[in-house]
Amino acid sequence: MNCRKVYRYICDNLDEKLDSPRCRQIRRHLDGCPECQEYLKSIKLTVKLYRAAPPPQIPAATHNRLMKVLNLELGKHGTPARKGSRACR
Amino acid sequence: MNARATKPPTDAQLIRAARGGNSTAFASLVRRYEETVYRFAFKMCRNRERAEETLQDTFINVFRKLDSFDGKSKFSTWLYTIVANNCLMRQRRRKLDDLVDPLEEFDEPYSLEKGQHRRQIPDGAETPDELLLSKELRTVLDRAIERLPLDYRAVFILRDIEGHSNEETARILTISVEATKSRLRRARAFLRDQLHPYLAADQRALE
Structure with missing residues (x-):
């Protein structure tokens, strides 16, 4: 088991417990390879930091504008009104 | 007390009612999923204004295409797909994809x-x-x-x-x-x- 294989595997299965025969090979490699240990640690930390960021909350004004656009507040039926083209750039 | 009376309607029930023209049912679907859609749109777009535009586009699309939702996947999966397509397609329209994979x-x-x-x-x-x-x-x-x-x-x-x-x-x-x-x-x-x-x-x- 070389570093490249270990890299691919640890990145595919960041959160899995290392208990299969293949995982035991990975673990043996990690035990003797400080570089891969360090790399795994830094990848885990990266993911952890992004997970830790608080999720954005929908502002009340955004909710109100959405409902207005969808004409739901007035209980209208039919195709909702729509202003211009929307973009996710 | 009737337990069934307090049980919130399922997505499938709301979708069925909304397809039948029940705007209250559609509003319930919007309220149930607007946070999810906004959160994903914001994380994709990295900008409040664009996230709001994507949020509106997504639910307009849902409104228009509700009949085409086959129920084989979860409603939330369908929403995520619409948000992702909205962002990806508009970005692709703005600039041609590089021929080389950037990463x-x-x-x-x-x-x-x-x-x-x-x-x-x-x-x-x-x-x-x-x-x-x-x-x-x-x-x-x-x-x-x-x-x-x-x-x-x-x-x-x-x-x-x-x-x-x-x-x-x-x-x-x-x-x-x-x-x-x-x-x-x-x-x-x-x-x-x-x-x-x-x-x-x-x-x-x-x-």
């Missing part, structure tokens, strides 16, 4: 030669001295993910932040599971490299 180099996370474990910090990235530490963390994280191409950002958000499985992420983005894994590997490696100067400085400061 292909991240298949090799580091030189395997002894002593060259660390990837060189890409040009333009901040050096540790130019960064403030933890109070700048959010900015650093935001900047790094903004540099990540949208195809990869979508996979990273769905897998690592939203917590979907590889299979679910593949279904949402209508790509293969292998492509999902490959993009995730590259996205993580890219972000890790972008954050590395900051994290290395942070670690030294803690020692």
Whole structure:
């Protein structure tokens, strides 16, 4: 088991417990390879930091504008009104 | 007390009613999922205004295409797909995709030669001295993910932040599971490299 294989595997299965025969090979490699240990640690930390960021909350004004656009507040039926083209750039 | 009376309607029930022209049922679906849609749109677009535009576009699309939802996948999966398509298609319309995969180099996370474990910090990235530490963390994280191409950002958000499985992420983005894994590997490696100067400085400061 070389570093490249270990890299691919640890990145595919960041959160899995290392208990299969293949995982035991990975673990043996990690035990003797400080570089891969360090790399795994830094990848885990990266993911952890992004997970830790608080999720954005929908502002009340955004909710109100959405409902207005969808004409739901007035209980209208039919195709909702729509202003211009929307973009996710 | 009738327990059934207080039980909230299922998505399928609301969808059925909304298809029949019940605007209250559609409003309930919107209220149930607007946070989910906004959150994902915001993380994809990195901008409040664009997230709001995507939110509106998504529910307009849902409204118009509700009849075409076959119920084979979860309603939320369908919503995620609409948001992702909205963002990806509009971005593709704005600029032609590069012929070369921009993150292909991240298949090799580091030189395997002894002593060259660390990837060189890409040009333009901040050096540790130019960064403030933890109070700048959010900015650093935001900047790094903004540099990540949208195809990869979508996979990273769905897998690592939203917590979907590889299979679910593949279904949402209508790509293969292998492509999902490959993009995730590259996205993580890219972000890790972008954050590395900051994290290395942070670690030294803690020692």
